[in-house]
Amino acid sequence: MISSKSHVSEPMITEPQALFRFGSLTVAPSRRVLSCDGRPVIIGSRALEILIVLLERAGELVDKRTLMKRGWPSTVVEESNLRTQIAALRRVIDSVSQDIGVTGELIATVPGRGYRFCGSVAIVPESRPIRFNQRAGIPRRLNRVIGRDDAIRDISERLHTCRFVTVTGHGGVGKSTVALEVAEYAEHTYCEGTLYLDLSSASTPEDVSTSLTQAAGLASTTGDQLSGTIAAICSQEVLVVLDGCDHVAHSVALLAEAILQTYPKARVLATSRETLRAQGEHVCRLLPLTAPPIHVEPISARNASRYPAVELFVERLTSNMHDYALTDDDAPMVSTICRRLDGIPLALEFAAGRVDVFGIPGTLALLDDRCTLMSLGRPHGLERHRTLDALLGWSYDALTHQEQLALRRLGIFDAPFLLNAASFVIADASIAADDAYLIVAALVEKSLVTAEIMGPKLTYRLLDVTRAYARARLVETSELDSTKARLEVWLSRHGQEQGAAVPAQEDTRCAMRRCTGAGVSALQSPPAG
Ligand SMILES: Nc1ncnc2c1ncn2[C@@H]1O[C@H](COP(=O)(O)OP(=O)(O)OP(=O)(O)O)[C@@H](O)[C@H]1O
Ligand SMILES: [Mg+2]
Structure with missing residues (x-):
């Protein structure tokens, strides 16, 4: 049952708010947001406040005292501060919008008295039939987020342009943490509502629709009525956060496609250790936090x-x-x-x-x-x-039998390995070598194996914690010795096959240096030539 995990939020009917539009720019005073053609524009809070005052009284002279009182409600400041903010405001508007002429004329200085907004301003109601109580839906974080500024910025930008982003990565790498930050940013900029669903307990398509309905605070919905639920949620500019989709990837992919195909203003941000393989999905792979590399010591x-x-x-x-x-x-x-x-x-x-x-x-x-x-x-x-x-068991238990077997055997490598070595170690009477390649690819998609470019070669590796887990399972299933023996065979054959080709020999030595366990004896005596 997923209801205990779903964060239920009440839909609220709110009064339509006024928006100010001039040229391609829009100001939403209730949300304190300036946007250009729907994209949020970064502007200081004081400059924005001053712009709002000028827009409220467009065409009229607004004296300096009034502007300073609104910009600095609890402090007395020098006039130079106001001039600085007006200059910043003009700069921001100039930089994002070419269709409204010179801002010196748009925000005219009336010497010794104040400023006047001279452009033509349209006041339009903001259409917000349902506004989700966002803070009830999004869990609060207790700790600050470290080292993810670039990822948060990148995902926010992609979400804005592509509308559907899945954050993938190893278990515990921080996908949900980053997604919550992105949702918070969106909520303050371009989204009227954010709907958060924790899907980590969901295991069936019904769980997904129940969770969606409950998160939207709507009456229970089944089957065909799901489209009605989606319509109620997504006809506005909403961000739907689908967190922890690992065990319901296919259902979530269908849901996301349905939302995005029908509702152009909706966006979907998913997190999953595995990509959803949905149409229109943009995958952002979250890497671990950077640690000091070994050569930096001491x-x-x-x-x-x-x-x-x-x-x-x-x-x-x-x-x-x-x-x-x-x-x-x-x-x-x-x-x-x-x-x-x-x-x-x-x-x-x-x-x-x-x-x-x-x-x-x-x-x-x-x-x-x-x-x-x-x-x-x-x-x-x-x-x-x-x-x-x-943490690892959560991923491992959801693998197919063959994937589990492959992951266990890959635990024999202590460091990066080549694909043909992996395939050789995995393959046996029940898994053909070609299938082994595909299984490694599936494990990469599930964030259990990492693919890395090393010089001209693509190499693969298990993170240390994943390797420790795989090795423990290998010992548990009594496959350690047989897997070691397969690696030894590969090492000896690989060396012979490479013959005298110099670059290939380099690869062989590298591969050998990177293999331990069964590879140790072969490592100590690499093939001559
Ligand atoms: N950048 C970060 N700064 C501070 N704490 C972080 C950061 N990233 C993750 N954490 C902490 O690490 C823990 C795991 O993070 P999180 O739940 O986001 O991982 P996840 O990738 O979503 O895991 P799972 O794959 O199980 O869903 C949490 O306690 C979180 O607070
Ligand atoms: Mg998570």
């Missing part, structure tokens, strides 16, 4: 703090240990912890929560043991966010 506290993974780790750590400050002694160890946890925010939060008991060196040591690593977590919050084991 690293000072000051330099380490510049990396968002370190910033997040230290911030969470200080919520338990108020007077902790990162020292030059701790910085290399903290950098290693952040790297070992692949910059995954949830994993960093788990590890930071152990420092008050184990200290920094002790916490780093915990990561060496696979079982301890997988049991890192916290006792509260979403069930899939309680331990690293649960």
